[in-house]
Amino acid sequence: MGDCDSTSLEFIIVGASVSGLASAIALKESGHRVLVLEKEARPGGAGSVPNGSGCAQLPPNAGKILSDWGLDDVLRANSSPVSGFTVYKYDPGTVSPDFIGTNLWDKELLSEARGGYVQLSHRELVRILYEFAIKPSKDDISLVSVKFGAEVVNIDCEACTVTTKNGEVHTADGIIGADGANGIVRRALIEGDGSEPDSGTFTGISAYNTFIPRTRVLENDLDWLFNFPNCTLWMGPNRALRTFPLGKDSDLSLTVYTPDISTQHIDWNDEAEMKLTDVLGSCDKAIRKLAAVAEPATCIRIKEYHDLESWVSESGRVLVVGDAAHPSAPASMHSYSCSLEDGVFLGKLFSHTQNTERVPEFFHAFEGQRQTRCTRIRQAEKEALRIILLTEGPDQAAVEASMREQQGAGGNVLEGLQNVLDDFVMPTGFCLTPSRYGYNARDDADEYWMSWGRYHDMKKDTTDVDKTPIQMTFSSLVEME
Numbered sequence: 001m002g003d004c005d006s007t008s009l010e011f012i013i014v015g016a017s018v019s020g021l022a023s024a025i026a027l028k029e030s031g032h033r034v035l036v037l038e039k040e041a042r043p044g045g046a047g048s049v050p051n052g053s054g055c056a057q058l059p060p061n062a063g064k065i066l067s068d069w070g071l072d073d074v075l076r077a078n079s080s081p082v083s084g085f086t087v088y089k090y091d092p093g094t095v096s097p098d099f100i101g102t103n104l105w106d107k108e109l110l111s112e113a114r115g116g117y118v119q120l121s122h123r124e125l126v127r128i129l130y131e132f133a134i135k136p137s138k139d140d141i142s143l144v145s146v147k148f149g150a151e152v153v154n155i156d157c158e159a160c161t162v163t164t165k166n167g168e169v170h171t172a173d174g175i176i177g178a179d180g181a182n183g184i185v186r187r188a189l190i191e192g193d194g195s196e197p198d199s200g201t202f203t204g205i206s207a208y209n210t211f212i213p214r215t216r217v218l219e220n221d222l223d224w225l226f227n228f229p230n231c232t233l234w235m236g237p238n239r240a241l242r243t244f245p246l247g248k249d250s251d252l253s254l255t256v257y258t259p260d261i262s263t264q265h266i267d268w269n270d271e272a273e274m275k276l277t278d279v280l281g282s283c284d285k286a287i288r289k290l291a292a293v294a295e296p297a298t299c300i301r302i303k304e305y306h307d308l309e310s311w312v313s314e315s316g317r318v319l320v321v322g323d324a325a326h327p328s329a330p331a332s333m334h335s336y337s338c339s340l341e342d343g344v345f346l347g348k349l350f351s352h353t354q355n356t357e358r359v360p361e362f363f364h365a366f367e368g369q370r371q372t373r374c375t376r377i378r379q380a381e382k383e384a385l386r387i388i389l390l391t392e393g394p395d396q397a398a399v400e401a402s403m404r405e406q407q408g409a410g411g412n413v414l415e416g417l418q419n420v421l422d423d424f425v426m427p428t429g430f431c432l433t434p435s436r437y438g439y440n441a442r443d444d445a446d447e448y449w450m451s452w453g454r455y456h457d458m459k460k461d462t463t464d465v466d467k468t469p470i471q472m473t474f475s476s477l478v479e480m481e
């Protein structure tokens with residue numbers, strides 16, 4: 001990396017997508033210098049479905065992060081609010097569309113969580129994050145630089161160096177792997193702890209992602225899909241479809257979950273080898289119409305990954321965040337928010353030190369605090385997917401009947417599910433709960449600091465005060481009490 005300010009740490013981040021850019025922003029806010037290496041020619045990977053319109057869902061806990069960064073206006077200008085979802089039957093019913101009911105987010109809960117629920121394109125979100133990450137500070141200092149076309153091909157966890165494809169070697173105080181579930185940093189950690197390589201296990205479900213340009217939605221009288229609450233879910237048996245707006249006054253995003261019949265390699269950037277119209281199975285005629293006018297889809301075969309033995313290398317100098325740490329299923333409700341939270345947590349933690357010796361301790365603290373939440377969220381997402389894809393049988397029939405009953409009684413469709421599914425854990429991934437949506441990564445990082453981190457710092461201060469000029473002093477600790 002370039003010339004180093006002696007009071008800041010230097011980090012290398014591998015991957016300039018959501019978790020990498022969020023980490024870069026938050027570390028820069030804490031005064032550290034960051035070099036982001038991205039293998040593609042632009043931020044956020046090459047660009048999802050063929051024209052780059054993957055869809056990012058931002059629940060309140062994610063919107064709040066952008067708001068705290070002063071990005072409210074830009075978010076509002078590029079996103080579309082979602083107030084819940086309308087459920088229809090995926091299979092052909094007696095009528096088309098076969099309306100089952102609605103589930104609306106609790107307004108009070110949303111306002112307490114300080115945010116709404118919004119949708120925008122993957123590409124727009126990473127553009128917003130990228131522009132904010134590289135924006136110079138008030139003193140015109142640029143603490144974040146991003147190199148494109150810089151594929152990392154080797155990581156030395158002990159020496160804390162990375163080598164790029166063109167032979168450049170970069171050294172830092174810490175390396176952060178934000179390069180996704182199949183990335184090189186996650187692989188390096190797996191090799192480091194002697195575990196079996198993990199390229200994921202196919203779950204037997206594929207997600208087809210695509211969109212319909214807005215003009216085509218209107219021409220084909222499909223604009224009712226934009227009606228309040230702005231999101232639809234078409235359920236089972238065995239298959240499901242979700243529609244969302246891709247942003248403000250924009251295209252319609254579609255995700256179809258089907259049994260896995262493809263054998264192709266998974267990637268957000270490759271067009272699916274099978275056409276969407278050929279994988280729909282038995283479905284409502286409205287779904288067939290949607291698929292017929294949609295753009296070519298990508299197919300992501302959903303995999304499950306092992307939990308890593310540790311998110312931190314044995315040397316303590318290399319950490320994984322985002323999907324590299326806790327891989328999420330495509331079109332999950334929480335993958336983007338967990339990635340943003342990771343970045344904020346990390347940055348806030350490192351606001352308390354400029355001491356390179358503390359990097360391993362802080363990386364382990366990150367893992368210790370973030371792992372429980374991310375694991376719970378991943379389990380909830382898995383449960384949500386299980387329910388929308390129930391196979392034909394008594395459970396599926398009971399879920400549908402319960403939803404219709406709730407709707408008839410004027411309630412939210414999810415409300416009765418715990419009575420019909422023995423093993424149903426309420427709330428699942430598609431419910432709003434205070435703990436999930438009211439979560440604040442900064443507060444969580446502060447909690448760690450107040451309970452643990454500052455005491456370690458105080459111990460170090462007595463022995464190492466000259467080398468760590470901005471360490472906390474005893475008097476500052478007293479002031480904080």
Ligand SMILES: Cc1cc2nc3c(=O)[nH]c(=O)nc-3n(C[C@H](O)[C@H](O)[C@H](O)COP(=O)(O)OP(=O)(O)OC[C@H]3O[C@@H](n4cnc5c(N)ncnc54)[C@H](O)[C@@H]3O)c2cc1C
Pocket residue numbers: 014015016017018019020037038039040043044045046047048049053054055056122150151152153178179180181183184209268269321322323324328329330331332335336339
């Ligand atoms: C192009 C693209 C489109 C997506 N679209 C959707 C979507 O529509 N819906 C959805 O739910 N999720 C989508 N995702 C996934 C979603 O972004 C992630 O699940 C989540 O946000 C976590 O993000 P992440 O930053 O941890 O990882 P990712 O978003 O997967 O980003 C990893 C980044 O690391 C870069 N990278 C990988 N290897 C290297 C290397 N060796 N050297 C340098 N850089 C490297 C990649 O190019 C990429 O930019 C998409 C991901 C990508 C890459």
